[in-house]
Amino acid sequence: MIDLQINGEIKHVDAPDRMPLLWVLRDLLGLTGTKFGCGIAQCGACTVHLNGNAVRSCVLPIGSIGTRAITTIEGVRATPSGASVQQAWLAAEVVQCGYCQSGQIMSASALLTTTPHPTDAEIDAAMAGNICRCGTYVRIRAAIKSAAQLAAMRGTDGDRTDNV
Template sequence: MTSLRINGQIHEVDVPGDMPLLWVLRDVVGLTGTKFGCGIAQCGACTVHIDGKAVRSCFLPVGEIGNRAITTIEAVGETPTGAKVQKAWLDLEVVQCGYCQSGQIMSAVALLAATPNPDDSDIDAAMAGNICRCGTYVRIRAAIKKAAGAQQA
């Protein structure tokens, strides 16, 4: 049995240590907000937080997580930064099809937690690995800045 701390709760899961966290989240624990995109850490749709840092869960073996805190899109709104990012996303209607957006929000929250007032190149460095096939990049950038402004306020 592997013990995982997901969104503040301990989950005991009976899975092989090399199973990617994404499979455990979606298929074992039932948290389906985190999406499967490419499966090779190239698109960002599966992004979650491990101790507050953005990590691609499709490539992360559960056996390597240990006691570190896992946060998914289902609970990120409970943090002040997460709540501000979600509000900015709604205010600017960032989402089009939405498939990549839980990953986008997770990456954006991790960025703002580390860099409260990011410039364009900070946003590039943190968000370039999150791909959106609808092309919502312009609104994502605006929403991150809006959330950063709200944070400063």
């Protein structure tokens, strides 16, 4: 049995150390918002957060996670930048087919946590590992910028309880 902290809850998982986190999330815990794309960390569809960093869950053995906090698309709304990113995504209507978008939102919200006002180059570097076959990249970039503004406005509004 391995204990994993997922979206603020401790989950007891009966799985071998070497099982990738994505398998645990989707097949054992039913958290199917995180998608399987390529299985070799090449497409970004399986992106989740590990202590706030965007990681590819398809190549992350659960034995190497330890006590670090996992956040999936189901829980990202509770993170400071996650709510802004989701709001901006809806406003810009970023999504087309939607398959890659969980991963896109996870990478974007991790970026805004470390870099609240990213430049175009910083967005490119952070989002390069997330592939979208529908080609929503232009809307993704615009949504990240408006999410940054939204987050900044929340900060100045003093709406701190949401962010902490």
